[in-house]
Amino acid sequence: VNRSGSQIREDFLRFFEGKVSLVTGAGHRRVHSASLVPANDPTLLFTNAGMNQFKDVFLGAEKREYSRATSSQKCVRAGGKHNDLENVGFTRRHHTFFEMLGNFSFGDYFKREAIAYAWELLTSKEWFGIDKDKLYVTIFEGDAKVPRDDEAFGYWREVGVPAERIVAMSAKDNFWQMGDTGPCGPCSEIYYDLGVGASETGEDLPFPQDEQRYVEIWNLVFMQFDRSSDGVLTPLPKPSIDTGMGLERIAAVLQGKVSNYETDLFTPLIAKAAELTGFTAISAEEASISDAKNAASLRIISDHARAATFLISDGVLPANEGRGYVLRKILRRGIRHGRLLGQERPFMYEMVFAVRDEMVVAYPELKETAERVSKVVLAEEEQFARTLELGLKQMNEETLRSGSLAFRLYETFGMPLDFMVDAARDAGIDFDMAGFEAAKEEEQARARASWKGGSQKSAAPVYRELAKTEFEGYLALRVDGAKV
Ligand code: ATP
Ligand code: MG
Ligand code: MG
Ligand code: MG
Numbered sequence: 100v101n102r103s104g105s106q107i108r109e110d111f112l113r114f115f116e117g118k119v120s121l122v123t124g125a126g127h128r129r130v131h132s133a134s135l136v137p138a139n140d141p142t143l144l145f146t147n148a149g150m151n152q153f154k155d156v157f158l159g160a161e162k163r164e165y166s167r168a169t170s171s172q173k174c175v176r177a178g179g180k181h182n183d184l185e186n187v188g189f190t191r192r193h194h195t196f197f198e199m200l201g202n203f204s205f206g207d208y209f210k211r212e213a214i215a216y217a218w219e220l221l222t223s224k225e226w227f228g229i230d231k232d233k234l235y236v237t238i239f240e241g242d243a244k245v246p247r248d249d250e251a252f253g254y255w256r257e258v259g260v261p262a263e264r265i266v267a268m269s270a271k272d273n274f275w276q277m278g279d280t281g282p283c284g285p286c287s288e289i290y291y292d293l294g295v296g297a298s299e300t301g302e303d304l305p306f307p308q309d310e311q312r313y314v315e316i317w318n319l320v321f322m323q324f325d326r327s328s329d330g331v332l333t334p335l336p337k338p339s340i341d342t343g344m345g346l347e348r349i350a351a352v353l354q355g356k357v358s359n360y361e362t363d364l365f366t367p368l369i370a371k372a373a374e375l376t377g378f379t380a381i382s383a384e385e386a387s388i389s390d391a392k393n394a395a396s397l398r399i400i401s402d403h404a405r406a407a408t409f410l411i412s413d414g415v416l417p418a419n420e421g422r423g424y425v426l427r428k429i430l431r432r433g434i435r436h437g438r439l440l441g442q443e444r445p446f447m448y449e450m451v452f453a454v455r456d457e458m459v460v461a462y463p464e465l466k467e468t469a470e471r472v473s474k475v476v477l478a479e480e481e482q483f484a485r486t487l488e489l490g491l492k493q494m495n496e497e498t499l500r501s502g503s504l505a506f507r508l509y510e511t512f513g514m515p516l517d518f519m520v521d522a523a524r525d526a527g528i529d530f531d532m533a534g535f536e537a538a539k540e541e542e543q544a545r546a547r548a549s550w551k552g553g554s555q556k557s558a559a560p561v562y563r564e565l566a567k568t569e570f571e572g573y574l575a576l577r578v579d580g581a582k583v
């Protein structure tokens with residue numbers, strides 16, 4: 100019997116509630132998802148992992164009345180350190196919005212228990228019952244600062260994973276960090292083998308970079324350090340555990356699908372997107388097989404409807420900068436794919452209700468917010484339609500190929516750059532970014548010349564010096580920070 104996405108979410112939380120401390124007798128505390136807009140963390144664009152709301156607990160700066168917890172966390176990865184916006188629609192396992200299931204230990208248990216719990220949940224017949232022969236795990240291979248994780252290797256052997264199924268990997272995949280600073284540590288990832296023939300490229304690559312055949316389902320992070328902006332790793336007060344498993348990915352595995360978009364978490368949304376865009380000539384199911392391009396559009400609309408709904412529900416509004424700009428980009432991209440399917444009238448605002456209907460049980464706040472969210476989306480759709488009405492008539496292969504023509508569109512009709520870049524990519528056209536930048540620079544130089552003395556000139560010399568040093572200091576930081 101297939102477990103529904105909602106059932107899997109519930110089973111995960113229940114499993115960890117039942118895993119108790121031998122010392123205190125307390126199980127994992129079920130903690131509600133935090134907002135997508137991080138509270139008091141300027142280093143973070145959106146909540147991108149279950150551990151975000153516990154950051155200060157890991158750092159020892161905050162105490163809770165529990166030392167183990169479990170949650171299903173709303174995440175958005177569309178900007179900042181973890182950015183999957185470009186992947187969405189084109190891989191089977193990336194979303195802008197997804198749910199991360201996690202278990203956490205704040206100085207309570209460490210590697211041995213984390214590994215044993217994860218293995219039991221995944222493979223035990225009473226729980227997920229996944230065939231052990233389909234699973235591989237990774238460990239951190241070590242680098243100049245942190246040694247190879249032989250400990251984790253040993254614990255995987257203890258639960259019965261054969262040595263040849265344990266692969267050592269580099270920091271890129273197996274040293275997790277939330278952002279450029281903050282809690283971090285080596286990690287161990289669990290991969291599911293979709294089998295020969297599941298690769299989209301036809302190549303069955305043995306491991307990451309391009310893990311079409313092997314999909315990462317769960318990451319166990321052994322939180323051990325606090326990373327400062329100059330790259331120094333300071334040990335945390337207590338070694339801790341932070342894990343994250345994508346609900347959509349484990350649902351695909353347990354429902355026997357190769358793609359997250361074929362799970363029950365997405366099929367109703369894809370069907371709704373097909374209906375609202377008038378793309379009903381063939382069913383959504385058929386579309387995903389027979390018509391790759393249109394199917395990608397339906398996936399993108401479904402994904403972006405989830406992201407936009409939850410972002411606006413959590414208080415983000417479309418804007419020209421910061422979080423609001425990312426939201427705007429996501430909405431416009433959804434609208435564009437609706438147009439590719441032939442829908443020129445607003446439709447995303449109706450997707451909001453479909454998202455609510457699917458998600459309201461797990462995220463009850465949607466009951467209160469959906470009306471408002473839908474209104475915001477509709478206003479954005481109407482406003483953007485006016486831009487497009489003028490701009491789209493002018494946009495064609497020629498304007499996308501010539502940066503200076505594209506800049507003219509941008510200047511005159513407010514055609515967004517990301518919209519044109521996206522359109523070019525879909526049409527297989529190389530967008531002339533250099534030409535665009537050059538045209539923009541030329542325009543700015545012209546504007547500067549007509550200002551007759553800007554702020555730089557009028558600022559007292561001492562402030563000019565100060566601004567310069569600060570900027571150089573900042574650059575140095577960044578360069579250093581990029582080394583790890
Ligand atoms: P990947 O290598 O596939 O991009 P990741 O290593 O960046 O994943 P983690 O930061 O380890 O992901 O996050 C923990 C888990 O969250 C992953 O193992 C995966 O199951 C899930 N996950 C990560 N990014 C996404 C995404 N964009 N969409 C859906 N699930 C995701
Ligand atoms: Mg990733
Ligand atoms: Mg990974
Ligand atoms: Mg990972």
